[in-house]
Amino acid sequence: MATLLATPPETPHHEDGLADEDTPFIFDAxxxxxxxxxxxxxxxxxxxxxxxxxxxxxxxxxxxxxxxxxxxxxxxxxxxxxxxxxxxxxxxxxxxxxxxxxxxxxxxxxxxxxxxxxxxxxxxxxxxxxxxxxxxxxxxATTALPPCEWATRAHGWALSAGSMTLHSNYVFLHENLLDLSHLSFLHKKTFGTPDYAAAPFSTDIGEDRIVVRRTVAPTRLPPLYADPLDIHGDAARIVTSTYHSPGLSVSAVVLQNLELPEGERTDHHIRTAQLLTPIDRDHVLYHFVIARDFVKDDAQTSETIHAGIKAAFVEDCFALENIARNRREDEAPFVERSITSDKAGVMLRRRLRSEALAERG
Ligand code: FES
Ligand SMILES: [Fe+2]
Structure with a gap:
């Protein structure tokens, strides 16, 4: 006869060794x-x-x-x-x-x-x-700021900045930012395109960064990029997502007009400094600085791009807050399972956990 336990045994939400909301913060950053x-x-x-x-x-x-x-x-x-x-x-x-x-x-x-x-x-x-x-x-005194000088006013690119507070642990926002396969689904109404999820990508795990590169080409650009660049035909969208530190992840996008002959194509750059600051176990302060090197002097373009990207961040917010709610409220035993494209996110979460535990000695 099975023994009934008054309190169910504690069960993890995921495979072992990954940072989650119970992982201590990393202070030395x-x-x-x-x-x-x-x-x-x-x-x-x-x-x-x-x-x-x-x-x-x-x-x-x-x-x-x-x-x-x-x-x-x-x-x-x-x-x-x-x-x-x-x-x-x-x-x-x-x-x-x-x-x-x-x-x-x-x-x-x-x-x-x-x-x-x-x-x-x-x-x-x-x-x-x-x-x-x-x-x-x-x-x-001996630790440099994480690298995002292109996001400073001194660099000269067109900039816009904003912030949001998410009811989620910062670990899950970091994982979200390295996993852009969700663009075709969560962001299908904003800046995602259907070909994004299945586009080829590579993952590089370095000592000081974790990088995912995804090339979507040929593709069609979403209006927030297509309109200011006047690229309405075939285009390339090459996205590099880089985890640098607990406080910085960078999304760097190169856009090209594939309708032009190869020698005449220009790389147009738009990058977002994703600046994550844990508030407490269940909240993260999320600042972002969007920088671009095209149509730099047009305030209307800045506003349109900022609004378009922010609308996508609101979709991420919806996902992460509801994931956090599920993890908080749903009490029956449950384990999350990873897929191949989670490699970078899994490595990142292992790194966050081991750094946090190492800091505690
Ligand atoms: S002077 Fe600050 S609490 Fe008294
Ligand atoms: Fe997203």
């Missing part, structure tokens, strides 16, 4: 904390990242300061406090802190205690992106 325009002079901004509440503000010179959003006195949020010059003055009892987190003045006493110090974090700004490092401070 650069993450985009907000967009440059979101931090205005004199106004502190609150963010929650990797389970930590952070406040950001600009000093008088415009430099960004990031510190714990919690006054060391009685935990009042510094994001609800006042910026005075380079300092932040707590809105509860008026204790003043400098941009290095040191206490500078306590209104009710002469002495500013040394122990009363707000934890600060390393920040770098490559507009329109503001990056933060929440891990080992010593490693921040």
């Amino acid at each position: 650069w993450y985009v904390v907000c967009l440059s325009d979101e931090i205005e002079a004199g106004k502190p901004v609150a963010r929650r990242l990797l389970g930590i509440n952070v406040v950001l503000y600009r000093t008088a010179s415009g430099a960004v300061v990031a510190m714990r959003d919690r006054c060391p006195h009685r935990s009042f949020p510094l994001s609800a406090s006042a910026i005075e010059g380079d300092d932040i003055v707590c809105g509860y009892h008026g204790i003043r802190y400098g941009p290095d987190g040191a206490c500078k003045a306590v209104p009710t006493q002469k002495h500013a205690p040394k122990v009363m110090r707000v934890q600060t974090y390393a920040v770098r700004e490559t507009a329109p992106m503001v990056w933060i490092w929440l891990g080992d401070p010593g490693r921040a």
